[in-house]
Amino acid sequence: xxxxxxxxxxxxxxxxxxxxxxxxxxxxxxxxxxxxxxxxxxxxxxxxxxxxxxxxxxxxxxxxxxxxxxxxxxxxxxxxxxxxxxxxxxxxxxxxxxxxxxxxxxxxxxxxxxxxxxxxxxxxxxxxxxxxxxxxxxxxxxxxxxxxxxxxxxxxxxxxxxxxxxxxxxxxxxxxxxxxxxxxxxxxxxxxxxxxxxxxxxxxxxxxxxxxxxxxxxxxxxxxxxxxxxxxxxxxxxxxxxxxxxxxxxxxxxxxxxxxxxxxxxxxxxxxxxxxxxxxxxxxxxxxxxxxxxxxxxxxxxxxxxxxxxxxxxxxxxxxxxxxxxxxxxxxxxxxxxxxxxxxxxxxxxxxxxxxxxxxxxxxxxxxxxxxxxxxxxxxxxxxxxxxxxxxxxxxxxxxxxxxxxxxxxxxxxxxxxxxxxxxxxxxxxxxxxxxxxxxxxxxxxxxxxxxxxxxxxxxxxxxxxxxxxxxxxxxxxxxxxxxxxxxxxxxxxxxxxxxxxxxxxxxxxxxxxxxxxxxxxxxxxxxxxxxxxxxxxxxxxxxxxxxxxxxxxxxxxxxxxxxxxxxxxxxxxxxxxx
Numbered sequence: 001x002x003x004x005x006x007x008x009x010x011x012x013x014x015x016x017x018x019x020x021x022x023x024x025x026x027x028x029x030x031x032x033x034x035x036x037x038x039x040x041x042x043x044x045x046x047x048x049x050x051x052x053x054x055x056x057x058x059x060x061x062x063x064x065x066x067x068x069x070x071x072x073x074x075x076x077x078x079x080x081x082x083x084x085x086x087x088x089x090x091x092x093x094x095x096x097x098x099x100x101x102x103x104x105x106x107x108x109x110x111x112x113x114x115x116x117x118x119x120x121x122x123x124x125x126x127x128x129x130x131x132x133x134x135x136x137x138x139x140x141x142x143x144x145x146x147x148x149x150x151x152x153x154x155x156x157x158x159x160x161x162x163x164x165x166x167x168x169x170x171x172x173x174x175x176x177x178x179x180x181x182x183x184x185x186x187x188x189x190x191x192x193x194x195x196x197x198x199x200x201x202x203x204x205x206x207x208x209x210x211x212x213x214x215x216x217x218x219x220x221x222x223x224x225x226x227x228x229x230x231x232x233x234x235x236x237x238x239x240x241x242x243x244x245x246x247x248x249x250x251x252x253x254x255x256x257x258x259x260x261x262x263x264x265x266x267x268x269x270x271x272x273x274x275x276x277x278x279x280x281x282x283x284x285x286x287x288x289x290x291x292x293x294x295x296x297x298x299x300x301x302x303x304x305x306x307x308x309x310x311x312x313x314x315x316x317x318x319x320x321x322x323x324x325x326x327x328x329x330x331x332x333x334x335x336x337x338x339x340x341x342x343x344x345x346x347x348x349x350x351x352x353x354x355x356x357x358x359x360x361x362x363x364x365x366x367x368x369x370x371x372x373x374x375x376x377x378x379x380x381x382x383x384x385x386x387x388x389x390x391x392x393x394x395x396x397x398x399x400x401x402x403x404x405x406x407x408x409x410x411x412x413x414x415x416x417x418x419x420x421x422x423x424x425x426x427x428x429x430x431x432x433x434x435x436x437x438x439x440x441x442x443x444x445x446x447x448x449x450x451x452x453x454x455x456x457x458x459x460x461x462x463x464x465x466x467x468x469x470x471x472x473x474x475x476x477x478x479x480x481x482x483x484x485x486x487x488x489x490x491x492x493x494x495x496x497x498x499x500x501x502x503x504x505x506x507x508x509x510x511x512x513x514x515x516x517x518x519x520x521x522x523x524x525x526x527x528x529x530x531x532x533x534x535x536x537x538x539x540x541x542x543x544x545x546x547x548x549x550x551x552x553x554x555x556x557x558x559x560x561x562x563x564x565x566x567x568x569x570x571x572x573x574x575x576x577x578x579x
């Protein structure tokens with residue numbers, strides 16, 4: 001586009017001594033309209049910057065420019081609506097006297113399938129929405145390429161005033177399936193825009209029955225999000241909504257199952273108040289509400305259901321695999337005494353794999369409260385597989401020391417025992433690999449301390465006439481004596497650590513001696529630490545004994561040597577805090 005013309009459009013300058021808009025536009029009509037890199041004409045640019053008077057003058061000279069589209073198939077009306085330039089929109093609509101041309105303009109779509117109304121709703125310009133809706137009330141405003149209608153966009157964004165205007169003035173307001181086959185009510189519920197929900201509800205109540213791509217209707221989402229007042233209104237209109245499944249043919253659930261999985265006791269209460277018998281509903285896996293609550297570790301819901309004697313039948317009801325809620329509780333490793341001690345749970349039924357809840361608890365690795373769970377399950381009664389007497393009598397043996405009338409703790413099954421042995425063997429291998437590194441350190445310390453004991457600092461008495469010939473010269477110095485003692489301690493501790501590692505090699509042969517091996521490993525570690533501490537002290541005292549004639553230097557060297565102990569403790573404290 002010519003720079004002079006473009007600058008004039010941006011400023012809204014119709015003409016002056018140096019510029020005449022009419023001349024430019026007449027030349028354009030003969031040679032083709034000038035456009036920007038985006039394909040915008042003069043009218044597009046005027047609409048973009050909100051110059052209604054300039055746009056009006058353009059249309060007086062070249063009316064054909066009204067329906068021109070840029071590279072995105074947008075008209076000037078699209079751009080004005082998107083920017084919220086109400087006066088430009090009003091002028092563009094007023095300039096069209098022919099009704100058919102006006103309808104064509106308001107119904108034109110861009111490359112995304114958006115009309116000008118789509119643009120104004122998405123940009124939330126209410127005045128523009130009002131103008132466009134009143135101008136073409138007979139139009140349905142169908143969905144764009146993303147399946148969004150203006151009504152859907154208003155509901156999803158919570159643009160309530162626009163939604164009201166569309167519902168009030170559009171005689172053919174459509175709720176055609178939107179993204180993921182969702183209605184505007186779906187969108188309003190999911191985004192929790194309650195004003196929009198109420199308006200859509202008053203406009204078209206059957207919307208709440210429409211399923212989306214995943215088979216969920218608006219009630220299901222309202223239950224999931226805990227919108228109790230919305231759910232109450234829907235069920236007051238039609239109680240049968242509570243029985244509608246959510247999901248596909250092979251995998252579906254119901255509203256009360258959704259509430260149970262979310263742990264929403266208040267929502268369950270709301271559903272039961274409207275339809276008391278919905279507590280008996282089953283999902284596609286034949287699981288009741290208690291099953292779902294246990295599966296999702298919603299202990300509060302479990303206790304709520306068990307508090308009512310009307311829910312007793314849920315306790316021992318099997319699902320498609322024959323699992324009762326107690327079986328699922330055992331698999332989760334959670335601990336809910338109210339369910340375990342429920343009178344109807346004491347039957348300890350078998351599932352389709354001939355397992356009781358205790359069987360499942362025994363094989364469950366993820367149990368966080370397994371010991372407490374096992375104790376309570378053992379106290380109920382039946383404790384083994386149905387076929388254990390025939391095939392594996394050794395699998396479950398009562399504790400002979402258990403009190404009469406009760407069942408003691410059970411031994412591990414053979415496969416669990418084998419698994420435990422393998423785990424112990426893995427631990428032993430890890431310990432022995434670490435011990436290999438430790439024994440190298442212990443051997444090195446033992447060698448150094450032995451050498452230091454043979455070649456003492458200060459040397460030996462070499463005078464042949466002296467009665468102390470061959471004796472250490474610095475024997476009378478306190479620092480030297482401290483050196484000798486600490487060196488002996490380091491030598492002894494490292495030697496003990498080496499002996500313990502030899503003993504560990506023999507013990508590691510038997511995986512059942514894992515605890516003994518762990519104790520020996522910790523003991524050798526203590527000896528090795530003491531040995532290293534004694535080596536540091538020996539170094540400091542030995543240096544002090546030989547440098548005592550220069551006290552400052554001796555103290556400095558001793559301090560530097562002892563820094564290793566301080567740094568070790570700092571590293572230990574830092575590591576302990578991280579853990």
